Amino acid sequence: MYLLLAAHPDGAVIQELTAGGLPNPRNPEPQIVSRTADRDNMTHHVGPRPDGMPARPDTAGSPAGANSATGLAAAVRDLEKRRPRWIWHRTQDWYPALLAAGVELERCYDLALCGAILAHSEFTAHTAYAQNAEKLTQDDDLQQPPRALQPPPPPADQGSLFDDPGMNAEPRHTAEELRAEYAAQQEAVAAASADGNRRQRLQLLLAAESAGAMIAAEMQHAGVPWREELHERILADYLGPRPPAGQRPAKLEALNTELRRLLNSPGLNPDSPQELMRALHRNGIEVKSTRQWELKESNHPAIEPLLAYKKLSRLHTANGWTWLDAWVRNGRFQPEYVVGGVVSGRWASRGGGALQIPRQIRGAVHADPGHKLIVADASQLEPRVLVALSQDSTMAEAARDQDLYAGIAAKGFGGDRAKAKMALLGAMYGATSGEAGRLMPQLARTYPRAVGFVEQAARAGEAGKTVTSRLGRSSPPPSEGWFRSQQSTTAEEQRRADSIARSRGRFTRNFVVQGSAADWAACWLAELRRRLRAMRADGSASAELVFFLHDEVMVHAPDAAVDSCIRAVEDAANAAKELLFGRIPVEFPVSVAVVDSYDNAK
DNA sequence: CTTCCCAGCGCG
């Protein structure tokens, strides 16, 4: 069953559709849900909840009891019993407020995210949908999803269900427009060639992307368990007591004093690269930049305190007290995830640097009493994906080892694991010089298919073509300017053009691997969510996904549910492999750590 | 004053 949910001047409209996107003839009348009912019942509670439970920001808008919700949340909750697929413009516009009202949904179809995939996928490049989208993007000179499906996002964590964009004016898209958009997308998918299961793969990608959008909203709603007092203890250990706003903490100030003395620069501000560079030069330290690795070359006595200063300064500015105040509330860090934020299919994030939590402060990520953190990561995911993509049977044999690099090293590198790793990473990133560059011929001799696969992707990119991930996400085409830059006349221009072309080759070379790894991770996540939902539904456990980082997931689970969660994580990884590649002799092992504290994982 | 870019460093 397919239910379209769209904004309407009076609130929202819900319409039942067929699989192809037509109004269901048995139930053709759209249902209009007034917003007045909701306004009355969706008042915001800030501070302690009436039932005495501590308030969490994400539940601030929820009615006191699950059954008292009226209006849209109630209507959606009721219709969810029929297990529909909800079709909406953007998950971010609807789902956070539904979650805040206590309504969890099973599945959706995100028109904006799916439209962006279909507009660029090579699998649908021949369809009217993609060609129209192509024209639109060229007209706008912007990479936009088709049919102008791109209003600015509302703040995700505030406002009621009806405070979405355009509520003061007319809704941005009518139900009819969204229905037509859905029908057009379905038509494009249907036109994808059945050859090599392309259509099924694309369908899988769209489902996984939409599931990802729901998971992102659910993880933001749940938040990462974060113990503020542990974070503060870590900060105090490294930096000293919390300083007044705008001042350096004691340990940074001490290092600064020492630096000024050692560099004979009384007024030095080491946070300014320019000032620092001048001070270093005055003291005969001839560096071209102030980067760590270059500073390490020198053995001047000021280098050690300088590196220590940089390390601590980074902690203070990026994840210090200010960060804690801004991003952690009531024991949860609730960042916003941006699904589809990276061209390769990886997620990005907004606010708080959620995907860059430094190891130093991971000790603050701590399970609630009676709970554990289950931290799982897909070991050596990208090289394993390369093996599966290229069907290099020699490398597949090597990859049967739990440690893929050791397996590769055993054949072709005389057992030298470090060399094998360097060579393989170099192949996926396009290393040309240094040790990695020198190892390429050696790798290609033993594993010609794997190396050939990424080489071919690089050649395509250099020629201005697009490349495509396993499930059908394609790299963006080069800009008009790129092609113009390739038509050079002078020798100097030619060199420049070649360098630009090679740079794009490195991008497309990496895209096929990173993008297919992202495909795998999206399926892993969606399969894991399905299993965790089933466990919640049958009452066996209340485990929640709380964090996702490219090839790593974190589940917050009651002690009693740990074993079944581990099984769910592993089963989901296997399911993801088979969904992408079928039954192939390549393992995708996950390493699982069960910990109280994130810093004890790996 | 605001806006933008850079250098540097965190993560995968």
Added chain:
DNA sequence: AAAGCGCGCTGGGAAG
């Protein structure tokens, strides 16, 4: 030893 992919965030500093 320091090249070769994808991101976000910060403070400094220049430009508007």
